[in-house]
Amino acid sequence: MPHATQHADVAGVATADLDSALRGGPFHVALRAAIAARGLPLQRVQHHLSRHGVNIGVTSLSYWQQGARRPQRPESLRAVRALEEILQLPEESLIRLLARADEDPAARRPAARSYRSLVAASEILDQLLAELGSPLDGGLHTLGHHERVRIGARRELAGRESHHIVRAHRDGVDRFVAVHHGDPGCAPERMTVRALENCRTGQIRSHDGTGVLVAELLFDTRLRAGDTFLFRYTVEDGTAGVSRECVRGFGPAGGQYALQVRFDEEALPVRCHRFTQHSAAAPRSSRQELALTGRHHSVHLVEPRVRSGIVGIAWDWE
Numbered sequence: 141m142p143h144a145t146q147h148a149d150v151a152g153v154a155t156a157d158l159d160s161a162l163r164g165g166p167f168h169v170a171l172r173a174a175i176a177a178r179g180l181p182l183q184r185v186q187h188h189l190s191r192h193g194v195n196i197g198v199t200s201l202s203y204w205q206q207g208a209r210r211p212q213r214p215e216s217l218r219a220v221r222a223l224e225e226i227l228q229l230p231e232e233s234l235i236r237l238l239a240r241a242d243e244d245p246a247a248r249r250p251a252a253r254s255y256r257s258l259v260a261a262s263e264i265l266d267q268l269l270a271e272l273g274s275p276l277d278g279g280l281h282t283l284g285h286h287e288r289v290r291i292g293a294r295r296e297l298a299g300r301e302s303h304h305i306v307r308a309h310r311d312g313v314d315r316f317v318a319v320h321h322g323d324p325g326c327a328p329e330r331m332t333v334r335a336l337e338n339c340r341t342g343q344i345r346s347h348d349g350t351g352v353l354v355a356e357l358l359f360d361t362r363l364r365a366g367d368t369f370l371f372r373y374t375v376e377d378g379t380a381g382v383s384r385e386c387v388r389g390f391g392p393a394g395g396q397y398a399l400q401v402r403f404d405e406e407a408l409p410v411r412c413h414r415f416t417q418h419s420a421a422a423p424r425s426s427r428q429e430l431a432l433t434g435r436h437h438s439v440h441l442v443e444p445r446v447r448s449g450i451v452g453i454a455w456d457w458e
Contacts, residue, residue, distance in 0.1 A: 168207035322351035387452030
């Protein structure tokens, strides 16, 4: 009966993982372990919740078990108590983990930007581009984009440098619009945009509430359709608190994208991983652990050809 033995072994591991998670937390790890131990897809969990009179979407459940969001509203807390019964957990086991997180200021911070914040930033971006009189495309295709992000000694997003290789797909293109999305609590009015090579800064617009900044990079030449161009610029930030991730969204498919995150030697994370999302509303996937380089304290990812969606690197401080 090798198949039955293998099944029993897997079930035993899942139960052991669940017991450990319920003891030590955090909440999202325990919830994920409980769902895995019971072998329930999220759609079935949602169905069971509805039978308990609680309406919670599959997306919310997915965010809870990823740590991207935490249940806080009264309806969400009702769902957590119902989950304890549905997943056959000890009473108050998940609620206690949530209470423990509430006592830890670091744990109260979301592990990722919320869907609502990303949508708000997108809407503000459209407004800022309209103020500049420039569409985001601007007549250019990106052939390559190498982005270097610096995390400072206070664990803050100190700045990001971009090196672009573009090709014009119409005549007369003479500028590029750079977009920077600071961390929550940032102050865009205190950020600095500096042109480094083959460009100079033009108009700059920003929005405090979302931390979005857009800046024109002027080329001093007018490209013809088919012309290629290389330029570099940097955004000096350092205006927010602790940074936990760096993300970049893409519209149409494009060229190569490389992201490097370098940490100050006085502030090194304990774990780093890359991830992708099909959209701001979708759960994160394609998670892959990244190891810090020994000398330069950096991690990176490379997308040979970007696809529509979001790609990024996240890290944990402990």
